[in-house]
Amino acid sequence: MRRVLAIALMTFTEAVRDRVLYTILVFALAMIGSSAVLVTISVGGEGRIVKDLGLACITLFGLFIAVFIGIRLVSREIERRTVLLLLSRPVGCGAFLVGKFIGLALTLLVNVGAMALGLVLLARMLEGEWTPPLLLAGGFAFLELTILTAFSILFATFSTPTLSTVFTLLVFVIGRLSRDLVAFASQFDSLSLHVTASAIYYTLPNLSRFTLGSLGAGGPLPSEATLLLTAAYGLGYLTAVLALATAIFQRRDFQ
Template sequence: MSPFGRSLARIWAVALNTFREAMRNRVLAVLVLFAVGLMAFSLVLGELSLHEEVRVIKDIGLAGISFVGILIALFLGVNLLSKELDRKTVFFVIPKPLHRWEFLLGKFTGMAVTLGLLTGLMAVVLAGFVVSNGGTHGIAMLRAEILILLELLLLTTVAMLFSAFSSPYLSAMFTGSLWIIGRNTPELSAFASGKLEGTPLGAVLEVVASVVPDFHLFYISGGNLEGNVVSIHEGFVSWSYVAQAAGYASLYGGACLLLAVALFARRDFT
C-alpha cells in the first residue's frame, strides 16, 4: 500500500470508531425520532390546511431535518472531540502510529459519515410521508436536502475548531452563536448598510457579516436570491447554486479544519 493509502487507512480507522460512537449514542436516536415525530405531526397540520397537505409536509419536514440536523451537528462537533480530552482516551490514541492531523481528520470524517447517514435516513422518511400523501419528492427537495447536509458539515468544522482549544460548553456557545449570526447574514448586512450606514457599528457589522460562515446560503427556501423569491415548491435554486454552496462550504470548512489541525498539533495533553 502507498503512504497515501496507509494514511487514508489510519484516518478511516478513527472515522469508523467515531461513527460507531455516534451510532451507539442514544441521544442521536432520540433526536432522529423527534424529527420523524415532527414529520408525522405535519400530517395533522396538513389535514387542517386547505388541500395543501404535501406543501405542509415538505415545509415542516425540511425544517425538522434542518433543526434536528443542527442539534446533531452541534452535539457531535462539540462532544466527540472534547470527550476524547475529558475522558482521556486521547492518551490511548495519540501514542498510536498516526499523525495528530490524521486523528482530527478521522474524527471529522466519522462525523460527516454519521451526518450523511442520518440526514439521508430522515430524507427517506420524509419522502415516504410525501409520496404516501400523493405528492412527489422531486429534485428540488433533493437539492434542499443536500444544502442542509452541507450546512451541517460546515457547522461541524466550526464546532471542531472551537473544540480544539476550548471546553465543550464554550465550544457549544461559540458555535451556536455563530450559527445564529450566520443564518441571519442578509439581515445583518441590510442593517449595516441601512440604518447604521456610515457609523462605526455599521462598519463592525459589515465585517462580522463577511467573516462569519454564511449559513443562510444553505437554507434559502422562503428567502430572496437576486431579487427573486426562492421556494421549495416553485422556483428553487439550480444545481449550479448547490455546487457553489458546496464550494463555499469546502473552502470555509477546510480553513476551519486547517486551523483546528494547527491548534491541535502543538497542544499539550496533560
C-alpha cells in the same frame, strides 16, 4: 489515509452506539410525521407545510447531532485521555481531527438521509407525486451541518464542552442572519456599523446560502452554477475551519 479512516470508523461506531442519537432521530421522524396532522387543519398548500416543516426539522435535529454529539465525541477523547493513546501512535493532529470530522459527517449523513427520505415519502403520500428537489435541499442542509460540525470540532479543541456548544450555536444563528445583518446595517449612515456587519458577514459562514427551503416547497430551482458555487463555498469553508482547528490542536499540550 488508513489511519484517518480508522478514526472515522471508530467515531461513527461510537456515535451510532450512543442512545442520544436514536432519541434525536426518532423524535425528528416523529416531528416530520406529525406535520401531516397540520395538513388536516389548513386550507390549501398542504404539501408546502409538510415540506417546510420537514426541512426545518432536518436542520434543527441535524444541528443537535452536529453540536451535542460532535462536541461530546471530541471532548470525551480529551477528558478521558484516550487521545493520548491515539496520538502516541504515528497519527498527526490533523489526521485525528479529520478522522473525527469524517466519522461525524458520516453519522450526520445517515441521519439527515433518513430524515430526508422520510420527508420525501410523506410528501409522496400527501401529494401523490415524488419531489426529488427535496433530496437536493436535504443535501445542502447536510453541507450546512458539516460546516457546523467543523466549528464544533474547532471549539472543542480549545474550550470546554459547554462553551463549545454556545459558540457553535452562535455561529449557526449569526451565520443564518449575517446577510440580513448587512442589509440592516446599510439602512444607517454609521461607518462602524457597516464595518462590523461586513466583518461578521465575511468572517463567519453565510449559512443562508444553504437554505433551499423555497426549492423544497416547489419554488424556482437555483441555477446549476449557483448550486456548484454554494457547494464549493461550503467545502472551502469547512476545509479552512478544519485547518484552523488542526493548527490550534497541534499547539495544545495534553497533560
